[in-house]
Amino acid sequence: MTFSFSIALVWLDLAGVFFFAVSGSLLAARRQFDIVGSLLLASVVGLGGGVIRDIIINAGPPAAFTNPAYLAPPLLAAVLVYFLFSSVERVTSLLVLFDAGGLALFCITGTLKALGAGMHPVPAVLLGVTTAVGGGLLRDITANEVPQLFDPKDIYALPAFAGAALTVLLSITGSFNVVTAGAVAAVVFAFRVTAWRRHWHAPLAVRGWHRLGLDPADNGPRD
Template sequence: MTFSFSAVLIWLDLAGVFFFAVSGSLLAARKQFDIIGSLLLASVVSLGGGVIRDIIINAGPPTAFISPAYLAPPLLATVLVYFLFSSVQRYTSLLVLFDAGGLALFCITGSLKAMAAGMNPVAAVLLGVTTAVGGGLLRDITANEVPQLFDPKDIYALPAFTGAALTVALSVTGTFNAVTAGAVAVVVFAFRVTAWRRKWFVPLAVRGWHRLGLDTAEGKPRD
């Protein structure tokens, strides 16, 4: 690679941490948590995926625990939501947008770190997906929400699979750089948000089952 791998990775990782942290604080606000609960939920969602990733690749102490820079985004997100949330309308849309941003960046960084650790391309894709969806899963479970990962009326993992697969393919062919990384992030973000707005979904586990609570007649985008 002809660019600074570590620099790009760190900035992408920190940006992903911030986006996920905002989604956590927004969910905390919606659930009427106090500010400490907001900070904890922001930390869980933004750092959880990276911690899982570092444990799996046996990278030593997770990056979130050895680099103070990773503690700043959750704190910043908590403060921003505390002061701005009262004037924010359609907060569910904001939550999905920030979550999609974190998903788009973490599927890239997770895959890259897996490749750097010597994992094969298939395992790197799987770890990229795990990194991307792990924090959101922990966030929803902690907040007593149905995890988006298992929501039959939404698509969550497929955008992460797409981004991780593209990242690994670009890395293997030697064409991954800052520009292509940005393009992958845009593709994943657009895929996730469009799927949410258009109510795209994949087939259920058994053919013929019906999706409870899905209004197929109106087809209106959700808030």
């Protein structure tokens, strides 16, 4: 990687940390945590996926513990939610939007770091997805929520898979740049938000089974 590309990757990573951190602080506010709990949850979701990624690729101490800049996004997120939460409506919608932003950026940076570490494209995709969903999984478990990753009435990992696969494809064909990275992030974000709004979901583990609370006739929510 060139120096300028490495810098751009760090900025993408920091942006992803911020988006995820805001989702953590919003969940903390919804669960009526105090400001310390908000900061800690923001840190868990913002930094968790990257820490898992750096450990897996054996990159030395995770970037979250070696670069002080990674501590700023969770702090900023906690402060912003603290002052703005009282005027924020539809918190769940905002949480999903910020979470989708983090998902879109982290599936790209996780995949690029895996490729930069010499990983084969297929494991690189898997690590990109792990980076993207890892923080959200830790956030939901910490806050005693049903993890979105395992919600049968939602799609969470598939957008990350799509983004990671597109990143690998663009990288191995030499087409990855700032513009295509933005396009991939936009696709992942739109996929995730549209799936949430339209209640898209993957088939259950057993064919013929139906989701609890859904009408088998129309596969939609009951009144």
